[in-house]
Amino acid sequence: MRERPDMSDEFQMGAIAATRAMRAVFPATPLLKNEHLSERFGADIYLKREDLSPVRSYKLRGAFNAMRKVIPDQRVFVCASAGNHAQGVAFMCSHFGVRGVIFMPVTTPQQKIQKTQMFGGEHIEIRLVGDYFDKTLAAAQAFCATEGAHFLSPFDDDDVIEGQSSVAVEIEDQLGGMPDRIILPVGGGGLSAGVRSFFGDRVSYTFVEPVGAPSLGEALKAGHPVDVSPINSFVDGAAVAKLGARTFARLKGADPADVVYLSEDRICVSIIEMLNVEGIVLEPAGALSIEALGDVADSIKGQTVVCIASGGNFDFERLPEVKERAQRYSGVKKYFILRMPQRPGALKDFLNILGPDDDICRFEYLKKSARNFGSVLIGIETKSAGAFGPFLKQLDDAGFTYTDITNDETLAQFVI
Incomplete structure (x- = not known):
């Protein structure tokens, strides 16, 4: 011990x-x-x-404890949150029968807004302020200063x-x-x-x-x-x-x-x-x-x-x-920029390289970089990460030129 x-x-x-x-x-x-x-x-x-x-989530625990310490002297509570903290505060406002004003960014998904409203019901008011959280937080704290409300921090509170x-x-x-x-x-x-x-x-x-x-x-x-x-x-x-x-x-x-x-x-x-x-x-x-x-x-x-x-x-x-992120991390899904020869049978040659467990999940011509070649974005999903080794070797042996962009975050944002 x-x-x-x-x-x-x-x-x-x-x-x-x-x-x-x-x-x-x-x-x-x-x-x-x-x-x-x-x-x-x-x-x-x-x-x-x-x-x-x-x-x-565990967030209602902290909200409950912080609120019970100041009730009944305080009856108006404020938080800035787009997630679990907002829902915990809303739930506890309804439980204690006190007023809650919950500030959320304008960009908060509607599903989170609806869940927060569901937990708080008539006891809470949701205010959408700012595109980013720092603006939302500043608005919440300004409200507390002018209205004498109690600010409920999501974590930095004893x-x-x-x-x-x-x-x-x-x-x-x-x-x-x-x-x-x-x-x-x-x-x-x-x-x-x-x-x-x-x-x-x-x-x-x-x-x-x-x-x-x-x-x-x-x-x-x-x-x-x-x-x-x-x-x-x-x-x-x-x-x-x-x-x-x-x-x-x-x-x-x-x-x-x-x-x-x-x-x-x-x-x-x-x-x-x-x-x-x-x-x-x-x-x-x-x-x-x-x-x-x-x-x-x-x-x-x-x-x-x-x-x-x-x-x-x-x-x-x-x-x-x-699912997409999990497959990419696990190595069972990869994306390539393939330089495809512009000749009859080139696509068939490529398809013949694929194994029985390989599935094309994305195929898109991006541009023709030259008269005789075209660039293709291709996504391939397979059952085992180890299957890509033999596949890439066959691509090399067949003379195909390609770039693996699976882990290129910049490119992934635009083309995947």
Whole structure:
């Protein structure tokens, strides 16, 4: 049993009290052993299913705790969010019967606006302000200053951090003790700060960030929060440009070696796998901890590991993009610019090179670069990444000229 850190006792008492208070609003989310992952990694892998909360993410925990601390003195609450935080605040405004004003960017998808309105009902007002989040945030804070409303930070607030720590309280209770390792996603740091403050050094940690928003990793290197803009917003639940000051104060002792960075395309592999194999719907941030198992596979053999599936607010209109990214990362789908001779039979010669499991998923003439040749964008999907080796060798032997553009992000934005 590892020793508890300083401040742990006081923080734990607050976390336990917050967790008990939550039971009047919603039940504990399940902690479920996943046999599929346990067998693959030779460990006891449990998923903490925050995707099964009333708003399909852990965010309502922090919103609940921060609001209960100031009610009844405060009756108007404000947040700036286009995602899970907005839905958590809306849910709690309805529960407490208080007014909420939720600022969202003008570019927020209609599905997220509708879900937020559904959770908040008549108790909330949604204001669409700004094309980018910084304008939205400034409008929310200006409203608070003029109206005397209470601003609810998505992560950089001690009461929010305490509320998120209820995830750890439930894990210890449900598991009947300590896991060997906790794997959890990091955005602004509210969840990770809460969990680490509760468990202290009694467990090992793996903190997972998308490569396009490495706010924790860069903060640990610099010794303070730094702005990592511009960020990739694909993993929207963890795409935060700067770690919170309060969250960093609780995470600054973390080992930088415990931070794992995952590419946005790689995360899509776990989203598709969990949907197809387990029937579990996860948003990109919710899949971070599961995909990171591959990075710690050698060190978790025989251990008890908890992956926090932080959310399942997935817009199925994104599914084609997620599948596309997963296939490209897995190597079963590639795109080429092919220089096709302009002669009878050239296309047939190319088609004869394809194997029985190779499927053309895109074929488009881009331009004729010369009288005797034309440029073709071609996408090929196969069952195994290894099939491309023999295929490309046959292209070379046949004298075809081609360029693999699968991983060229600039070209992909325009032609794929």
